[in-house]
Amino acid sequence: MAHRGNAGFRVFSKILLPLFRLYYNPKLVIEHPIPENGAIIICSNHKHVMDQCMAAIATERPINYMAKAEYFKGPFAWFFRATGCICVNRNGNDGEAKSEATQVLSKGGALGLFPEGTRNRTDNLMGEFKYGAASLACKNNAKIIPVAVTGDYKFRSKNLMSRIGAPISTEGLTVEEVNTLLKKEIASLIAKNLKEGCGSNYEYERIKRYQA
Secondary structure, eight states: OOOTTHHHHHHHHHHHHHHHHHHHOOEEEESSOOOSSSOEEEEEOOOSTTHHHHHHTTOSSOEEEEEEGGGGTSTTHHHHHHTTOEEEOTTSOOHHHHHHHHHHHHTTOEEEEOTTSSOOOSSSSSOOOOSHHHHHHHHHTOEEEEEEEESOOOTTOSSOEEEEOOOBOOTTOOHHHHHHHHHHHHHHHHHHHHHTTOOOHHHHHHHHHHHO
16 A cells, blocks of 8 residues: 555656756766665755755655655645655654654655754764664664765756665664664765765865764
């Protein structure tokens, strides 16, 4: 049984993702294809409001992204509902959002979220990872797909890149271990992007501090 919003996601992705590609000119490196079926959680570092598109261009699967509640109160609330986004109240323990996310995974769907919880505005390579993704993956036997997004969101960007890493299995691991492994994997993918010249100036500064 499909999760609500899957049809809307497919319709809008056919229209909006080509426009996204045309405008931003993102480079896509798929080290490991995103599984075509089975419960997965797509996790990326978070730097821009368009980050979810950088994973969506790598798969035909509809992705139910977890989005902050503020998006569901503005003029585009209909869009987030139509595309199957899950409303998250970041001010507390949102049991309803967790329940809805669990429902997606229990049906073998694809969930999307940003472990940092918000866009990274720190001087670090990434913000602190919250345990939501790792916990959901462990409880639902879902694989985690690490994604690294680097570069500048500019018209016809020359350095915007998305890199899809190998699925992470939670088998035999604790939530803490999965969370640590996820952050390490995304950092490694970011480093690969930067090595290929796809990164902003501040990302190159941050990676030096991270690797020091």
